[in-house]
Amino acid sequence: MLIEVGARARQAARTLARLSTEAKDRGLNLLADALIAHQAVILAANQADVRAAQQAGLSPAMVDRLTLTPARLEGIAADVRSVASLPDPVGETFESKTLANGLRAHKRRVPLGVLGVIYESRPNVTIDVAGLALKTGNAVILRGGSETLRSNRALVEVVHQALRAANLPVDAVQFIDDPDRARVTELLHLDAYVDLIIPRGGNPLHEFCRHNSSIPVITGGIGICHLFVDETVDLNAACRVIHNAKTQRPTVCNALDTVLVHRSRAAEFLPALVQMLSADGVVFRADPSALAFLASTPGPKNAAAADRDLALPESVRLAGPQDFDTEWLSLVLGLKVVDSLAEAMEHIHLHSTGHSDGILTSNEENARRFMEEIDSALVYVNASTRFTDGSQLGLGAEVAISTQRLHARGPMGLRELTTYKWVVVGDYHVRG
Amino acid sequence: MLIEVGARARQAARTLARLSTEAKDRGLNLLADALIAHQAVILAANQADVRAAQQAGLSPAMVDRLTLTPARLEGIAADVRSVASLPDPVGETFESKTLANGLRAHKRRVPLGVLGVIYESRPNVTIDVAGLALKTGNAVILRGGSETLRSNRALVEVVHQALRAANLPVDAVQFIDDPDRARVTELLHLDAYVDLIIPRGGNPLHEFCRHNSSIPVITGGIGICHLFVDETVDLNAACRVIHNAKTQRPTVCNALDTVLVHRSRAAEFLPALVQMLSADGVVFRADPSALAFLASTPGPKNAAAADRDLALPESVRLAGPQDFDTEWLSLVLGLKVVDSLAEAMEHIHLHSTGHSDGILTSNEENARRFMEEIDSALVYVNASTRFTDGSQLGLGAEVAISTQRLHARGPMGLRELTTYKWVVVGDYHVRG
Numbered sequence: 001m002l003i004e005v006g007a008r009a010r011q012a013a014r015t016l017a018r019l020s021t022e023a024k025d026r027g028l029n030l031l032a033d034a035l036i037a038h039q040a041v042i043l044a045a046n047q048a049d050v051r052a053a054q055q056a057g058l059s060p061a062m063v064d065r066l067t068l069t070p071a072r073l074e075g076i077a078a079d080v081r082s083v084a085s086l087p088d089p090v091g092e093t094f095e096s097k098t099l100a101n102g103l104r105a106h107k108r109r110v111p112l113g114v115l116g117v118i119y120e121s122r123p124n125v126t127i128d129v130a131g132l133a134l135k136t137g138n139a140v141i142l143r144g145g146s147e148t149l150r151s152n153r154a155l156v157e158v159v160h161q162a163l164r165a166a167n168l169p170v171d172a173v174q175f176i177d178d179p180d181r182a183r184v185t186e187l188l189h190l191d192a193y194v195d196l197i198i199p200r201g202g203n204p205l206h207e208f209c210r211h212n213s214s215i216p217v218i219t220g221g222i223g224i225c226h227l228f229v230d231e232t233v234d235l236n237a238a239c240r241v242i243h244n245a246k247t248q249r250p251t252v253c254n255a256l257d258t259v260l261v262h263r264s265r266a267a268e269f270l271p272a273l274v275q276m277l278s279a280d281g282v283v284f285r286a287d288p289s290a291l292a293f294l295a296s297t298p299g300p301k302n303a304a305a306a307d308r309d310l311a312l313p314e315s316v317r318l319a320g321p322q323d324f325d326t327e328w329l330s331l332v333l334g335l336k337v338v339d340s341l342a343e344a345m346e347h348i349h350l351h352s353t354g355h356s357d358g359i360l361t362s363n364e365e366n367a368r369r370f371m372e373e374i375d376s377a378l379v380y381v382n383a384s385t386r387f388t389d390g391s392q393l394g395l396g397a398e399v400a401i402s403t404q405r406l407h408a409r410g411p412m413g414l415r416e417l418t419t420y421k422w423v424v425v426g427d428y429h430v431r432g
Numbered sequence: 433m434l435i436e437v438g439a440r441a442r443q444a445a446r447t448l449a450r451l452s453t454e455a456k457d458r459g460l461n462l463l464a465d466a467l468i469a470h471q472a473v474i475l476a477a478n479q480a481d482v483r484a485a486q487q488a489g490l491s492p493a494m495v496d497r498l499t500l501t502p503a504r505l506e507g508i509a510a511d512v513r514s515v516a517s518l519p520d521p522v523g524e525t526f527e528s529k530t531l532a533n534g535l536r537a538h539k540r541r542v543p544l545g546v547l548g549v550i551y552e553s554r555p556n557v558t559i560d561v562a563g564l565a566l567k568t569g570n571a572v573i574l575r576g577g578s579e580t581l582r583s584n585r586a587l588v589e590v591v592h593q594a595l596r597a598a599n600l601p602v603d604a605v606q607f608i609d610d611p612d613r614a615r616v617t618e619l620l621h622l623d624a625y626v627d628l629i630i631p632r633g634g635n636p637l638h639e640f641c642r643h644n645s646s647i648p649v650i651t652g653g654i655g656i657c658h659l660f661v662d663e664t665v666d667l668n669a670a671c672r673v674i675h676n677a678k679t680q681r682p683t684v685c686n687a688l689d690t691v692l693v694h695r696s697r698a699a700e701f702l703p704a705l706v707q708m709l710s711a712d713g714v715v716f717r718a719d720p721s722a723l724a725f726l727a728s729t730p731g732p733k734n735a736a737a738a739d740r741d742l743a744l745p746e747s748v749r750l751a752g753p754q755d756f757d758t759e760w761l762s763l764v765l766g767l768k769v770v771d772s773l774a775e776a777m778e779h780i781h782l783h784s785t786g787h788s789d790g791i792l793t794s795n796e797e798n799a800r801r802f803m804e805e806i807d808s809a810l811v812y813v814n815a816s817t818r819f820t821d822g823s824q825l826g827l828g829a830e831v832a833i834s835t836q837r838l839h840a841r842g843p844m845g846l847r848e849l850t851t852y853k854w855v856v857v858g859d860y861h862v863r864g
Contacts, residue, residue, distance in 0.1 A: 014781070018805065099826055103815060110807060112837050191642065195837045210623065214643045216838045237860035244862035349446070360860070371855050373450065375542060383535060383858030392863065393854070394531055405544050405627045405851045406648045407839040419837045422825070423803050426815030428669035428792070430676035431824065 002186045005141055005174050006193025009114045012171035013139040017111050019168070021088040024134055027166035028084035031131065032077040034162040038154075039073050045154035046123065053147050066121045066148050076124050079397075080131045086396040089415040090137045093423075103429050107420040111137035113195035115417070116187050118143045118209065120201040123151040129198075130159050130173045132399050136417040139172050141194065143187055146179035153177060188213035198400055203327075218412070220402040223253035223355030224327050225385040228344040228370070231262040232363040235269050237382075239276050241360060242333075245384040247280050250331050253401060254356050254388040258324060258334035260344045266290065266337045271297040277333065278315040285319035286312075287336035294335075324351045341366055345373055352376055354403050356385040377403055377410040434618045437573060437606050438625025441546045444603035445571040449543050451600070453520040456566055459598035460516035463563065464509040466594040470586075471505050477586035478555065485579050498553045498580050508556050511829075512563045518828040521847040522569045525855075535861050539852040543569035545627035547849070548619050550575045550641065552633040555583040561630075562591050562605045564831050568849040571604050573626065575619055578611035585609060620645035630832055635759075650844070652834040655685035655787030656759050657817040660776040660802070663694040664795040667701050669814075671708050673792060674765075677816040679712050682763050685833060686788050686820040690756060690766035692776045698722065698769045703729040709765065710747040717751035718744075719768035726767075756783045773798055777805055784808055786835050788817040809835055809842040 016024075035042070046068040053063050089109050096106035115138050119125045126144055133140035144152040156175040163170045176183050188197060191214040198218045199209045209217045227245060229238050245256035261269055270293040274284060278299065286294060295311040302312040312318075316335075324334050324347075338344045341359075348357050358380030359370040367381045378388045388410065390398025395413030402408050408416040448456075467474070478500040485495050521541050528538035547570050551557045558576055565572035576584040588607040595602045608615050620629060623646040630650045631641045641649045659677060661670050677688035693701055702725040706716060710731065718726060727743040734744040744750075748767075756766055756779075770776045773791075780789050790812030791802040799813045810820045820842065822830025827845030834840050840848040 014807075017807065097826060099824075103819065105825060108803075211646045216648055216836070234860065241860050241862055248863055367857070371540075371857075375449065375853060378854045378856060381855075381857040383856055383861040384863050386863040387535065387856060387858075387861070392531075393537060393856070394529060404648070409851055410854045419841055421807060422810045422842045423813075424810060424815055424819060424825075425799070425803075425813040426819075428666065428673050429815040429819070430673055431680055431816050431818040 002176070002183065002190055003193075005176070006114070006190045008171040009139040009141055009174055010193045012169040013111065013113050013137075015169050016134070016137040016139055016172055017090070019137060021090075023166070023168070024088065024137065025084040027134055027163060027168045028080050028131055030166045031127070031159060031162035032080040032084075034158045034165070035073055035077040035080070035127065038158045038161070039070060042073065042151065042154045042158065043068055043070070045150040046148075048150045049148050058147070062121065066123060066151070068123060068151060072124070076127050080127060083131045083135050083397050086135065086414060088135065089418050101429060103424055103426045105422060105424045108423050109415070109418045109420050112417055112419050113138060114193055115140045116143070116190070116194045116197045116215065117141070118184060118187070118197065118199045118201070118205065120145045120205065121147050123148045123155060125200055126152050126155045126175075127159070129399065132397055132414065132417060134168075134172060136414050138417055139174075141174050141176065141187065143176045143184060149177070149179060185212055188215060191215045200400065216406070218400050218402050218407070219404040220400050221253050222327055222353050222403060223255070223385075223388075224257045224325065224351055224353045225254060225355055226258045226260060226348045226352055226357045227256055227380075227385065228260040228338075228341070228348070228359045229262060229265060229269060230341060230344075230359060230361040230363060230366050231264045232366065233265065233360045234362060235265065235272065238269070238360040239273055241382070241384050242273060243277055243280070245386055246277060246282055246333050247331065248384070248386050251329050253327070254385050255329070256333065256385050257326070257328050258336065258351065260336050260338050260347055261290070262344075263337050263339050266293045270294055270335065270337075274313055274316060275299060278313065280331075282315065282331045282333050284316040285323040285332060285334045286316050287319050287324075287334070289337035290335040291318065293337065327353070341369060345370065348374055348376075355401070356380065356388040358383060358385060377401070434608070434615065434622055435625075437608070438546070438622045440603040441571040441573055441606055442625045444601040445543065445545050445569075447601050448566070448569040448571055448604055449522070451569060453522075455598070455600070456520065456569065457516040459566055459595060459600045460512050460563055462598045463559070463591060463594035464512040464516075466590045466597070467505055467509040467512070467559065470590045470593070471502060474505060474583065474586045474590065475500055475502070477582040478580075480582045481580050490579070494553065498555060498583070500555060500583060504556070508559050512559060515563045515567050515829050518567065518846060520567065521850050533861060535856055535858045537854060537856045540855050541847070541850045541852050544849055544851050545570060546625055547572045548575070548622070548626045548629045548647065549573070550616060550619070550629065550631045550633070550637065552577045552637065553579050555580045555587060557632055558584050558587045558607075559591070561831065564829055564846065564849060566600075566604060568846050570849055573606050573608065573619065575608045575616060581609070581611060616640075617644055620647060623647045632832065648838070650832050650834050650839070651836040652832050653685050654759055654785050654835060655687070655817075655820070656689045656757065656783060656785045657686060657787055658690045658692060658780045658784055658789045659688055659817065660692040660770075660773070660780070660791045661694060661697060661701060662773060662776075662791060662793040662795060662798050663696045664798065665697065665792045666794060667697065667704065670701070670792040671705055673814070673816050674705060675709055675712070677818055678709060678714055678765050679763065680816070680818050683761050685759070686817050687761070688765065688817050689758070689760050690768065690783070692768050692770050692779055693722070694776075695769050695771050698725045702726055702767065702769075706745055706748060707731060710745065712763075714747065714763045714765050716748045717755040717764060717766045718748050719751050719756075719766070721769040722767040723750065725769065759785070773801060777802065780806055780808075787833070788812065788820040790815060790817060809833070
């Protein structure tokens with residue numbers, strides 16, 4: 001029964017909230033040690049998951065995602081040690097003030113309480129989330145994917161050993177060891193015990209949680225990201241930024257999806273961009289507005305029947321109706337020519353998921369307007385969208401990238417796993 | 433169709449987000465003027481609601497809640513002017529930093545977007561919420577109670593006239609002019625257009641919203657509030673604070689519900705407290721642990737059959753099994769004697785709604801432990817729980833008191849109706 005899991009998590013959360021930073025860090029370091037000490041057991045369990053996945057016909061990419069190796073396990077342990085070394089947000093006081101009547105008030109940072117984390121195949125999430133939760137004094141209920149049930153069981157057993165060794169409550173980290181999807185729905189309704197649901201996975205998982213949860217849900221991790229090349233841009237520099245944003249790690253949410261180019265620079269810029277990125281395997285989906293500028297691109301032409309008459313480069317196709325609303329997560333890039341900053345911003349308004357969008361410009365007024373009017377979690381001027389990342393932005397760790405508007409936006413680090421309480425101290429004050 | 437209402441709200445929100453503080457304040461002051469200028473129309477509509485409520489047999493207290501008078505309307509207009517005079521949180525920048533690679537990042541405060549506010553009878557909420565939303569650049573969709581449909585219609589018409597006069601989008605404030613409860617459910621699923629649901633009403637409304645919404649919901653306004661009188665307390669001062677917390681305005685969520693008294697002071701304190709508060713009409717629900725200390729209270733004895741043998745004061749009854757889990761919202765006060773601070777905190781942990789709980793003490797260590805271990809939105813030391821209020825705590829205005837843990841806890845003022853975006857400025861920075 002998940003109700004009992006919830007009640008135990010709530011009880012553990014009370015203990016966790018009062019722990020010293022030292023006690024939590026000691027637990028984290030013991031966990032890192034235990035992951036290495038017990039790697040044989042963990043890797044054997046993971047091998048069983050890998051074999052089952054191969055037999056079930058999962059793609060090599062999927063199998064790779066769920067595979068643990070000694071090196072990967074060492075990386076996971078190193079991440080846990082790194083979380084231990086970060087400052088503890090719990091107990092921080094802020095916004096201290098003395099009111100006119102002499103009452104002294106401040107806010108004090110406290111853990112959120114109990115987290116429910118629902119994730120898909122990657123078993124590193126199990127340890128990652130357990131570590132972030134422990135550091136912030138939150139209890140956590142984990143629901144991993146069925147493909148990694150054996151790995152997760154072994155990992156959670158190691159977490160429990162470390163918690164026991166550190167004299168911390170084992171119920172701080174609980175795992176729903178039942179692949180029935182009904183357990184997910186049950187978890188989403190445990191509002192008496194769980195304070196926050198964090199889904200980690202694709203859009204369908206986020207949608208399911210949002211529509212079926214009576215607990216607040218952090219929505220995020222879906223990025224249709226844009227860069228607008230304005231009329232004042234340094235074209236070479238812009239090519240470098242776009243190359244980075246598209247190709248440095250194309251499978252993640254902060255990778256670039258669409259380039260918008262001001263018409264006055266399109267003839268110069270688009271052929272150069274296509275030539276440079278094609279060399280690294282990028283293929284393009286071009287709006288009709290961009291096509292005319294691409295026929296002059298050097299190199300082999302596209303032989304596809306539909307596009308043959310357009311004399312397009314081999315890597316370019318005419319964009320389909322859904323293409324500008326697609327998060328590519330691969331080496332595909334949308335291209336569109338616009339007549340103005342306003343048109344670029346309107347396109348972003350209509351197609352962005354509110355994750356990461358930027359302008360490449362040498363004009364301060366254009367930068368200012370873009371920063372003011374684009375309402376994405378991260379708005380960039382002259383930088384790659386790939387910087388949307390907790391460690392890149394100085395948060396130290398990251399539990400999710402939020403694209404919703406409540407509580408936290410953008411990368412969520414340790415502090416975003418906390419809330420606050422007001423503390424008000426008087427001298428037997430009464431309200432007049 | 434609410435979808436169209438949502439789409440218009442979203443469009444209005446884009447315009448609102450870019451308004452200057454001056455433009456918004458001008459709109460607010462025009463609204464205050466219009467409320468006075470059109471008071472005859474508003475009061476006539478309200479009179480029709482009042483007559484219908486009387487005919488429907490609503491209690492005089494309920495009828496009073498929905499009644500507007502010239503004086504009340506002036507008060508509402510004055511509140512709108514007061515919101516206009518508050519600082520505008522939108523556009524504030526904070527947490528500016530320059531990263532090691534030279535990227536400059538900061539957070540900029542922006543409106544939440546579109547608010548859905550679902551409330552019960554009091555028509556002042558219509559103007560109150562419209563004003564707070566306009567000040568913070570949020571569009572709002574209002575769903576008032578059916579008892580005040582005519583009043584709300586008239587008030588929203590005045591809001592629209594003011595918006596037009598101020599050259600602001602009229603869709604900034606929309607009203608669901610349909611008493612069918614199916615519209616509430618529909619609003620709760622408009623997640624494509626609405627960013628936050630704020631219910632204002634009793635527990636059933638909050639529960640309904642939490643369980644039926646695919647949009648984040650602010651839960652709050654339900655307070656089972658405690659004060660613990662420890663062994664070191666100044667008894668006279670404690671009596672004054674408890675008197676204030678219980679009687680100054682007993683119908684609201686921050687009014688006191690339960691007093692816990694350390695056993696070592698109970699014999700002195702409880703009879704004095706009961707005598708003092710009884711004089712102002714307070715009646716008591718006493719745990720058996722408190723009863724023995726009350727037989728010696730001067731004054732008339734309780735003649736009720738069940739309690740007669742206990743020789744209790746007239747105002748005291750034995751507490752029933754649900755009494756310590758009841759938000760009284762009236763002149764009822766629970767009493768219980770405990771043996772220790774730990775027992776007091778355990779009682780609060782089990783029975784508090786996490787709203788406002790305090791300790792009355794002269795001992796610093798007790799105060800420190802209470803502040804650390806009690807996890808309510810507001811934790812008090814030597815002050816009345818009645819201070820849980822946006823204006824009392826220096827927020828200027830208040831849209832709700834949150835008892836949930838995400839986004840905001842305790843009084844929510846203007847700033848709590850905003851979110852932030854990250855702005856990152858580079859020099860054509862790429863991620864390595």
